[in-house]
Amino acid sequence: MFKPLIFITLPLILSFHDFHVTHTTLHYNSDLENMEITIKVAIEDLELSLDNIELRIGTLNEKKSSEEIIKNYFKNHLIIYGNNKIIDYKWVGKEISDNLHDIYIYYEISNFNQNDKIKSLILENTIFIETTHNQSNIVLIEFEDNDYNLTFTKDLNRQKIEIIR
Amino acid sequence: MQLIQKKINFFILFLFLTPYMCAQDNLNNSKFKQLYEKLPTPNVYRTASGAPGHEYYQQKADYQINVELDEEKNILEGNEIITYTNNSPDVLNYLWVQLDQNVRAKNSHGQLTTTNSMNNKMSFRNIKRMHDRMNFDGGFKLEEVRDTYNNQLAYIINETMMRIELSKPLRQGQSFSFKIKYSYNINDRMKIGGRSGYEYFENEGNAIYTIAQFFPRMAVYNEVEGWQNKQFLGRGEFTLPFGDYKVNITVPSDHIVAATGELINAASVLSKNQIKRWEKAKNNFVDPVIIVTEEEAKESEKEKSKSKKTWTFEAKNVRDFGWASSRKFIWDAMAVDISGETVMAYSYYPKEGNPLWEQYSTRVVAHSLKVYSKYTIDYTYPQATSVHAKSIGMEYPMICFNFGRPESDGTYSKRTKYGMIGVIIHEVGHNFFPMIINSDERQWTWMDEGLNTFLQYITEQEFERNYPSRRGPPNNIVEYMKGDKSGISPIMTNSESILQFGNNAYGKPATALNILRETIMGRELFDYSFKTYSERWAFKHPTPADFFRTMEDASAVDLDWFWRGWFYTNDHVDISLDKVNWFKINTGNPEIENTISKNQEENKNTYVGISRNKSSIPKTVTEFDDQSIDFYTTYDPFKTNILDKEDYSKYMKNLDADEKEILKSAKNYYELHFSNIGGLVMPIILEFTFVDRTTEVIRIPAEIWKKNSKEVKKIFILDKEVTNVRLDPFLETADVDLNNNSWPARNEPTRFQIFKENDKKKENPMQRAIRAEEKSNE
Numbered sequence: 001m002f003k004p005l006i007f008i009t010l011p012l013i014l015s016f017h018d019f020h021v022t023h024t025t026l027h028y029n030s031d032l033e034n035m036e037i038t039i040k041v042a043i044e045d046l047e048l049s050l051d052n053i054e055l056r057i058g059t060l061n062e063k064k065s066s067e068e069i070i071k072n073y074f075k076n077h078l079i080i081y082g083n084n085k086i087i088d089y090k091w092v093g094k095e096i097s098d099n100l101h102d103i104y105i106y107y108e109i110s111n112f113n114q115n116d117k118i119k120s121l122i123l124e125n126t127i128f129i130e131t132t133h134n135q136s137n138i139v140l141i142e143f144e145d146n147d148y149n150l151t152f153t154k155d156l157n158r159q160k161i162e163i164i165r
Numbered sequence: 166m167q168l169i170q171k172k173i174n175f176f177i178l179f180l181f182l183t184p185y186m187c188a189q190d191n192l193n194n195s196k197f198k199q200l201y202e203k204l205p206t207p208n209v210y211r212t213a214s215g216a217p218g219h220e221y222y223q224q225k226a227d228y229q230i231n232v233e234l235d236e237e238k239n240i241l242e243g244n245e246i247i248t249y250t251n252n253s254p255d256v257l258n259y260l261w262v263q264l265d266q267n268v269r270a271k272n273s274h275g276q277l278t279t280t281n282s283m284n285n286k287m288s289f290r291n292i293k294r295m296h297d298r299m300n301f302d303g304g305f306k307l308e309e310v311r312d313t314y315n316n317q318l319a320y321i322i323n324e325t326m327m328r329i330e331l332s333k334p335l336r337q338g339q340s341f342s343f344k345i346k347y348s349y350n351i352n353d354r355m356k357i358g359g360r361s362g363y364e365y366f367e368n369e370g371n372a373i374y375t376i377a378q379f380f381p382r383m384a385v386y387n388e389v390e391g392w393q394n395k396q397f398l399g400r401g402e403f404t405l406p407f408g409d410y411k412v413n414i415t416v417p418s419d420h421i422v423a424a425t426g427e428l429i430n431a432a433s434v435l436s437k438n439q440i441k442r443w444e445k446a447k448n449n450f451v452d453p454v455i456i457v458t459e460e461e462a463k464e465s466e467k468e469k470s471k472s473k474k475t476w477t478f479e480a481k482n483v484r485d486f487g488w489a490s491s492r493k494f495i496w497d498a499m500a501v502d503i504s505g506e507t508v509m510a511y512s513y514y515p516k517e518g519n520p521l522w523e524q525y526s527t528r529v530v531a532h533s534l535k536v537y538s539k540y541t542i543d544y545t546y547p548q549a550t551s552v553h554a555k556s557i558g559m560e561y562p563m564i565c566f567n568f569g570r571p572e573s574d575g576t577y578s579k580r581t582k583y584g585m586i587g588v589i590i591h592e593v594g595h596n597f598f599p600m601i602i603n604s605d606e607r608q609w610t611w612m613d614e615g616l617n618t619f620l621q622y623i624t625e626q627e628f629e630r631n632y633p634s635r636r637g638p639p640n641n642i643v644e645y646m647k648g649d650k651s652g653i654s655p656i657m658t659n660s661e662s663i664l665q666f667g668n669n670a671y672g673k674p675a676t677a678l679n680i681l682r683e684t685i686m687g688r689e690l691f692d693y694s695f696k697t698y699s700e701r702w703a704f705k706h707p708t709p710a711d712f713f714r715t716m717e718d719a720s721a722v723d724l725d726w727f728w729r730g731w732f733y734t735n736d737h738v739d740i741s742l743d744k745v746n747w748f749k750i751n752t753g754n755p756e757i758e759n760t761i762s763k764n765q766e767e768n769k770n771t772y773v774g775i776s777r778n779k780s781s782i783p784k785t786v787t788e789f790d791d792q793s794i795d796f797y798t799t800y801d802p803f804k805t806n807i808l809d810k811e812d813y814s815k816y817m818k819n820l821d822a823d824e825k826e827i828l829k830s831a832k833n834y835y836e837l838h839f840s841n842i843g844g845l846v847m848p849i850i851l852e853f854t855f856v857d858r859t860t861e862v863i864r865i866p867a868e869i870w871k872k873n874s875k876e877v878k879k880i881f882i883l884d885k886e887v888t889n890v891r892l893d894p895f896l897e898t899a900d901v902d903l904n905n906n907s908w909p910a911r912n913e914p915t916r917f918q919i920f921k922e923n924d925k926k927k928e929n930p931m932q933r934a935i936r937a938e939e940k941s942n943e
Contacts, residue, residue, distance in 0.1 A: 019667030023644050027915055036917040040644070043580065059578040092917070093924050099635040100580040106917050136665065138648045149649035 020045060020132040024078065024125070026141045028112060035109040037089060039074060041127065043096070043103050049073070049131045057103060058096040070094065074105060074127070081122035082112070113143075122160045125152035196846045196874040200725045203733060204710040210388045215714030216701045223706055225250040226383035226408040233415040234374065234490060236469070239363060242348040245380050246313070248408075250340040253386060257335040261386075261394040262327040263405075265378035266349045268397050269303025269359070274324050275398045297356045305381065308346040318343055325397040327381065345381050360559045361566075366493070366517075371466055373494075373515060375554045375566045377487040383408075385605070389708055395607050401660030402606035402613075405484040407704060412478050416490045419470040421457055423496070423513040423550050424488035425563045426480025434476050446498035447509065453527040457496040459516055465492040480546075480562065482704060484603055487561030489513060489552040497523065501531040504543045508534060514553035521571050521585060526551045529586050529628070533593040536624040540692065541597045541699035549596060551589050558588040560595030567592055583633050590628070591621045602702045609709060610660040615674025616712075622675060635672075639899035642668070642676040646737035647843075647901035656732045657709065676899060677731045684848060684897045685867070686722050694719035726867060730845045739843030741905035742892045743876075748834035750827070753816050755809035763803035835881045837890070842905075846870040847898045853881070854889035862894070 023040045043057050050073060055066040071091050080087050092106035112118065125137045137152040141161065148161045207213035209220040227250075232243040251257055268275040276298070310318045310329065319330040335341050351374065354362035361377035385393045385404045393404045414422055422434070431440055439456050446454035469492070480486065493515035501508045512526035530551050534544045546563050554566035569585025571577035597620070599606055599613035606613055622637030635641070645653070645668040654664045656674055663669045682691040697719040698712055713728045730736055751758055787793045817825070839849060849865040861883075869877055892906040900906060903913040914922070 019665070021665055021668070023648070025915075025917075027917065029918075036915065036921075038915070038917045056578065058580060061576070092921055095920055096580075099633040099641075100583055101635050104916065104920070106920055108921075136652060138652060140648065151649045151652040 020128060020135045022127050022135075022137045024127075024137065024139045026080075026139065026143070028141075028143045030144070033111055033113060035089075035112040037078075037107040037109070039078065039105040039107075039127075040097070040102050041105070042101060044101075045128050045132065046070070046073075046103060049128050058100070067091075067094070070105060074107070077126045077128075079124040080109070081124075082118045083120060084122065087112075116165065118143075118163055120160060120162050122158065123150065123152070124158045126157045127152075129154045129157060195871070196730060197723075197726045197868070197871050198729070200713070200728060203729070204713065205389075205708075208388075211708070211711055213714065214718040215698070215711045215716070216718075217705055220254075221705070222252040222254070222387075224252055224383075224386050224406045226406045228380070228408060228410045228412070228486070230380050230410070230412045230486070231415070232379065232412070233473070234376075234417075234420075236372070236417055239351045239353075239372075240348055241351055241376065241379055243380055244344065244346040246342055246344050247381075247383060248340055248342040249335075249383055251335045251337060251386075253388070254337050255386075256337075257331065257386070259331055260329045260335075260341070261384040261392045262329060262345075263382045263384050263394075263397065263403075264305045264322065264325050264327050265382070265397050265403070267304040267322075267325045268399055269301060269352060269357075271299070271302065271304075273304070274396055278398060294357065297353075298358075301352060301357055302350055303352060305347050305349050307381075308348070309344070311344050313342045313344065323396075326384070326394045347381065349379075351376070354557070355555070360557065361487070364555050366515075369466055370469070371491065371493050373489065373491040373554065375487075375489045375552060375559075377485075377559070377561055378403075379488075380486075382485070385706065387706060389706075390605070390608070393605060393607060397607070398661055400663070400666070401608070401610065403485065404605045404607045405603070407482050407484050407603065410478070410480045410483060410486050412480075412486055412488070413475050414478070414488055414490070415473050415475045417470045417492065418472045418474040419465045419468070419492045420474075420490045421462075421465075421492070421494035421496055421513065422476040422488060422490045423494070423511065423552055423564060424476070424478045425483055425486045425561060426478040427547050428476060429479050430475075430477045434474050443498060447500055447507065450500045450502055453497040453499040453510075453512070453523075455495065455497045455523075457494060459495050459519065459523075462493055462495045462516060483546075483562040484600060485561050487564045487566075489554075489564070489566065491515065493517075495519075495523070497527050499527050499531060501534050503534060503538050506543070506545075508544055508546070509548040510534065511548055511550040512552075513550065517570055517573075518553040519571070520575060521569055521577055521582060522553055525582075525586055526553075526567075526589060529589040530593050532628055533590045533624055534596075536627050537594055537597050537620055540620055540623065540695060541602070542696075542703045544596065545601075546596065549593055551593065558592050560592045560600070562596065562600040565589075565592030565595065586628065586632075587621065587625060587635070590624045591617060594621050594624065597699070601704060602699055603704070603706050605706065605708070606660065608659060609657075610663060610666070610670035611656050611674040612707070612709060612712070614670045615656070616678065618671045618675035619678040622679065636675050637679050638896075639676055639680055640896045642672050642899050643737075643901045645672060646899060647739075650735050653735045655734055673731070677727075680897065680899065681716070681724070681727065684850070685724070685727060686716075686720055690720040690722060691716075726846060734844070736844030738845045738847050738898050738900045739841070739902045739905075740847060740849065740892060740898070740900060741840045741842055741902075742837060742890060742908055743840050743905075744838035745887075745890060745908045746836040746838075747887070748836065750830070750832065750834075752828050754813055755805040759803040759805050759809075766803070833883045833886055835883060835887060835890075836878055837881065837908075838876065838878050839892075840876040841870065841874055843901060846874050847900075849879070850893050850895070850897065851881075852891045852894035853883065853887050854891075855883075855885035856888055857885060859885070 025038045027036045027038070029036050047055060047057060050069055055063050055069065057066055080089065087109055089107040089109045092108050094103055094105045096103055121141065123139060125139060127137050128135045133154070135154065139150045139152065141148040143163065144165070146164050150159050152159065209218045211221070212218045227248040228245055230243060230245040232241055234241055249260060267273055310320050312318055321328050329343065331341060352359045352362040353365060355364055361375050361379070363372040363374045365372045383406055385406050395401065410426060412424065414424065416422060431443070435443070442454055442456045446456060494513045495516065496511065496513050498509055498511045501510050510527045510530035512522060512530065514522035514526065530549050534549055538544050548563055550564040552564065552566050554568065555570055556568050557566055558568060559566045567585065567588045569581060569588065571581065594617045595613065598604065598617045604612035618636050622634050625632040625634045645665065652664055654662065654669060656669060658669070682688055694716045698715040701715060702711060713724065717724050787798055820828070846867045848867045849869055851863045853861045853863070863881065865879065869879065890908040893900045
């Protein structure tokens with residue numbers, strides 16, 4: 001349970017080598033009418049955010065529960081609204097990058113845009129902002145013929161785009 | 166001479182439409198405009214060729230330091246004598262000294278200027294760290310600042326910088342010595358972070374101290390910045406002059422100390438056995454020899470000695486000094502042959518680092534020294550040390566602190582292994598950039614991190630084939646470069662203001678250099694120029710202009726467009742192959758051409774009604790009634806008559822032998838249209854696939870864009886008919902959109918689509934095992 005506390009805002013010093021950036025791509029596959037979601041994050045940051053180093057993501061000893069924990073984490077930290085309604089997305093899978101540094105997490109939204117009905121999108125992206133104070137989350141939306149580039153931070157964790165047609 | 170206008174007729178075979186773009190103003194906005202306005206004017210200190218000028222100078226700072234570690238209170242007490250020599254032609258009235266520890270002082274500017282915000286969801290870990298940082302009593306506590314006659318010196322402290330007044334001006338060639346006595350509280354790295362500090366092992370009460378920025382250090386004075394006294398805010402690292410060091414380090418007598426330079430009193434701090442093993446290591450070029458064993462370290466861990474020992478180190482011509490101390494240290498060593506000279510590779514690590522560290526650390530140090538020496542200059546320092554330090558990678562001359570800790574059960578993941586090897590290569594590599602090729606880190610992070618990350622990639626690939634490198638290959642930077650431009654800053658941005666630090670100062674410059682080497686300049690020209698830069702600026706202070714100019718000067722490749730695009734802008738690469746037109750020569754010979762035209766006419770797509778009428782109308786009027794026929798009914802436009810033949814022979818008579826040869830050659834002419842969507846001009850690399858399935862690669866330098874950087878056309882004369890063209894087939898330009906790189910157009914599957922496709926096909930290993938078992942039970 002989170003207990004509300006009153007805080008005075010005070011600065012921190014930077015810690016070394018913390019380059020905290022995540023990349024998310026929402027690619028609309030017009031053939032299948034699916035929104036394909038790819039989230040790329042550093043495994044180290046993910047483990048830190050899950051407060052559970054013991055998951056051993058991407059190793060032979062990876063905990064069985066890790067998939068469920070990861071699945072839930074992103075569902076709570078990347079929220080997508082189409083026409084002001086939350087859209088549920090379904091798990092596709094995860095894989096480790098070739099350089100072993102990052103993990104790719106895949107989700108999918110079926111029948112995303114039947115009959116051009118999507119007029120606006122709202123994204124709430126709070127990935128890792130609880131753990132690192134200088135987190136940036138970069139999102140690229142490739143929808144129909146347009147690209148939308150967004151950067152989310154702790155202070156700017158909700159953004160809306162109107163679909164250009 | 167009589168000129169006869171002779172024309173060859175072509176016929177066009179394919180046609181695709183393309184959008185047209187054009188922009189113009191009244192200034193020279195050419196992407197190939199030279200960099201004059203961007204670079205400083207060459208002078209007697211730095212030449213237009215990028216070399217040190219005939220009056221190049223640099224200052225010297227020599228140090229005699231005594232420090233003592235209080236292990237119980239985690240306090241470091243020290244005193245030092247700094248001797249500063251003014252080699253500049255300028256008269257100095259004051260000196261600036263750096264007090265880097267002050268970044269951890271309460272309410273330092275480093276803390277105050279870090280923007281942050283609060284929300285109602287913060288982890289306890291984060292809040293704890295915030296509390297620990299605010300409560301830590303950091304920073305140098307200065308006891309006295311005196312000259313060598315013990316007179317107090319007037320000084321003022323501005324945050325991380327201290328100005329010392331000189332009683333009389335310091336002129337060219339003169340030296341000034343002064344003493345500082347100080348102490349500071351050592352930070353717990355695990356609680357509040359930091360490049361140096363200690364890690365405490367709670368279960369046994371021991372710590373590993375990795376100590377740096379532990380003494381007031383001279384700032385750099387030169388003709389570029391005057392005094393480089395830009396405050397230390399945390400990100401922009403260090404700018405330091407060269408000098409000679411003698412350092413006495415007093416620690417509990419059961420500690421083992423690693424440091425910059427050479428240990429000169431081994432007999433008073435090591436056992437006879439250890440010295441014997443060390444001597445053995447000096448002749449062992451194949452395997453590391455263990456000098457302090459794991460058993461000895463475990464024995465030391467059990468008790469804490471109350472007595473102390475002093476370790477004395479000396480280092481010549483270094484820009485800084487770092488050290489590490491712990492009773493937990495295991496120490497191994499091996500000799501490395503660098504162009505006939507023996508250099509020692511050392512590693513210091515606790516038992517918690519094994520088995521990884523014993524197997525890899527020293528070997529990786531040795532490998533790094535060899536590869537970097539090959540591409541820059543021979544490593545001239547006597548040793549290079551890698552110290553185990555959880556969670557960080559940090560570099561000092563001859564010594565660096567590196568992460569890579571196995572699980573408590575001794576197993577480790579692939580990621581831990583390659584992460585550790587990568588960080589050791591990187592931090593050992595920093596000996597070259599910036600410790601030897603001593604750039605201004607406070608101003609330009611990329612000059613050491615970017616160049617070093619580039620050589621790290623080369624060194625990793627020489628360590629193991631297909632080493633899982635993070636940074637270097639062009640396609641790894643695509644995601645960053647195509648991202649939101651408001652979150653990107655050009656490489657030429659001051660260290661403190663950089664957005665996306667890792668991609669900006671490490672990844673992008675490393676990739677840019679890789680592209681120069683593999684694609685723009687070629688390995689031979691690049692390697693020579695890069696080595697020239699290293700040789701020119703070894704043990705000196707280079708600037709970005711010196712690097713840019715040397716790379717051109719030594720290679721005869723105009724790279725101004727490349728520096729402009731890759732280093733001064735946020736543009737990305739997106740070149741599109743918009744259109745391919747196919748032409749064949751019209752031979753003029755009516756017999757040949759009429760046949761071709763006839764075939765074309767017959768193969769044309771026809772309206773469905775016409776084809777259906779062929780069978781549904783058995784005979785038309787003109788087919789059953791001869792009286793309905795006239796000249797036009799039977800006229801065959803593709804039939805050759807005598808007049809056509811006469812025209813042809815007249816045409817042929819006008820042609821000379823060479824021209825006739827061209828007519829006969831039957832070549833294919835392909836006109837390709839390209840547009841530049843991303844903004845960065847880059848070479849155009851094309852792979853043509855022909856009807857017989859053979860391929861040919863054609864490489865066109867970036868200068869193809871010199872007159873029009875938005876769109877260009879180019880004709881290719883090929884023997885064979887083309888079925889397929891691909892732009893950037895070997896992924897060497899960091900083109901962010903591969904979907905406009907092919908003719909005929911094709912969509913490259915996304916990573917998501919590839920994953921999903923593969924995932925559909927295979928069951929997971931566990932499912933397969935269960936199914937196999939079920940089958941065998943049947």
